[in-house]
Amino acid sequence: MNPRAAAHRILGEVRGGAFSDRAASRILPAVDTADRGLALDIAFGCLRLRARLDARIRTFADRPLSRMDGAVRDWLRIGVYQLTELRIPDHAAVGETVAAARAALGRGRAGYVNAVLRALARSRGNDSGAAADPFPDPFPDPDADPVGHLCSWGSHPEWLVRRWLARWKLPDVRRLIEQQNRPPDVVVRMLSGDDPAPPDGVELTPVRGWPRSFRLEQGLPAMALSGLTAVIQDPAASAVVDYVGGRLAEPVLDVCAAPGTKTLGLAAGYGVSVVALDVSQRRLARLGAPAARLGLPVSAVVADARRLPVAEAGTVLADVPCTGTGVLGRRADARWRLEQRALDDLVALQREIVDACAAAVRPGGLLVYSTCSLEREENEEQVDAFLDRRPDYRREPPHSDGATLRSDCVTSRGDLFVRPWLTGTDGAYAARLRRIA
Ligand SMILES: C[S@@+](CC[C@H](N)C(=O)[O-])C[C@H]1O[C@@H](n2cnc3c(N)ncnc32)[C@H](O)[C@@H]1O
Known part of the structure; x- marks a missing residue:
């Protein structure tokens, strides 16, 4: 399965009430091993950064998100995520997404996805850097409206943002939210006192401040654990x-x-x-x-x-x-x-x-x-x-x-x-x- 189509399936299952990790483990086996990382990054990134992506979509769409078909909305999120959060060239992000959307939705609705994504791509500049049709940032000012900024750019629910701001300083809450918006590290924890000797194809680097923890930089978790007295x-x-x-x-x-x-x-x-x-x-x-x-x-x-x-x-x-x-x-x-x-x-x-x-x-x-x-x-x-x-x-x-x-x-x-x-x-x-x- 195409990685963007797989990401869309995961988002669709989550929209239907499934947990994201369970939906991913059902769908990913149908994707080429080499493409699974991209499918997962797109699906989970769209879920984490949903409010940030939606703020951008709102700027370019001619109707409220609540009135869009759920499948169309998810294709837009997938496209905007690649355009703004991943280092995927604009022509590939838009072209591949629209092609996958067309296969799933047909020409008409994919045409709408295409129009919104192209408008956003033009506003940010083309692949050589120049903005053809610049558009203002859709996010509230972080100093004048910190709650609004952390809810939209920070993509966290308002009740949680307010609760945390009532307790901790703004810079700490910002760092917490940024941390929770990044794809999480996979960390190997040694259960023995030994240094890990990872197999070929696996790269581990020490996590600073945590002596028996090693970040998995390359390779799959199961490969990393083979031969080690360790857990993830x-x-x-x-x-x-x-x-x-x-x-x-x-x-x-x-x-x-x-x-x-x-x-x-x-x-x-x-x-x-x-x-x-x-x-x-x-x-x-x-x-x-x-x-x-x-x-x-x-x-x-x-x-x-x-x-x-x-x-x-x-x-x-x-x-x-x-x-x-x-x-x-x-x-x-x-x-x-x-x-x-x-x-x-x-x-x-x-x-x-x-x-x-x-x-x-x-x-x-x-x-x-x-x-x-x-x-x-x-x-x-x-x-x-x-x-x-x-x-x-x-x-x-x-x-x-x-x-x-x-x-x-x-x-x-x-x-x-x-x-x-x-x-x-x-x-x-x-x-x-x-x-x-
Ligand atoms: C935070 S998770 C535990 C993680 C686990 N300790 C670990 O480190 O791998 C909480 C667990 O509580 C279990 N749980 C929920 N209600 C429970 C109950 N009434 N009695 C026993 N387990 C319960 C859930 O099934 C879940 O596995």
Whole structure:
């Protein structure tokens, strides 16, 4: 399948309610291996930068986007993305997109796509640089209207932008949003202390500030992992595993574990057996192959963490379901799905999970609560409320073994808080909760 047609199919499935990563894994096998990167870049780029692309389309279209056919709108986004975000020459971006649109839509509607894309190309200059028909920038001024700018150029929902600006400085929010608009790095995390010796065709470079993390510059993730004691994991998620710290009392439970990347890190890093629980059998099944490849002692149990089938545990990691506002760059469509009211439902679910885990940890044991959210309600406020309910628990600073933790990722209260604008990684939060009685 042509990569632009594949990108369009992915966008169409997402429009129909599918998750972007699942749509991509269904559609990409039909695309030549060499073209898959382009198809994915276009599809996920169009999802991430939707509001930015739409602002540009609005300038040149003769009708509101809401009155356009969804398929036409997606072809326009695909064309504008290539024209403005990729280094694809204008004639190829427009020509290839319109040809693929014509095959799918017929001449009439593809003609409209062609007219809008050509108008935009003319306004930006042709391939030799001169603007034939210059047009004003469609974005609000970043200083006069920062919210408007971050919603359109920054392509983030307004409620999230306002929430973040109420809490953090404008330059930090800008950096956070820029970080979440870039295609995410694929990072290989070494589970052994060795330096990686990657196979031919794979290039890895160290991630600065994260000693056991290496960015995949060239090659496929599966190729990179072959022969290495390693997993694919962003440094922020690896930091949660490091933050657990010390000698872990067994049994060790990782509830909300799927697909199990942290489970593997716990088993390898602390030399313990780990029981991985998750409510989703489908997601938990993804733990089997890497655990076998690495020969690690982990077992998988499908269970609801609110009703743990375990009487007593020495250590529990509860990496709870959350809004995922620290990983919006990694899940291309997530920012548009997320609604403010989902936050309240998730906070209630997290509370039930942390309470059930607290009941299972024996006195002296450790409960580590973690999220990939940046929101207070899911992080420190959730933990504060837990400690009010459970005076038999105490917040603990990082274990002294946690030498690999960056100091800018530990809060004054000892929690882990990985902020993407400081680290250039995903975001993550964790708290260590010791049962003292
Ligand atoms: C943030 S993800 C976990 C990521 C995982 N710890 C890792 O590092 O690979 C949250 C997980 O919670 C699971 N989940 C949601 N509700 C749950 C529940 N009530 N009990 C157990 N697992 C649940 C989801 O299926 C999802 O796999």
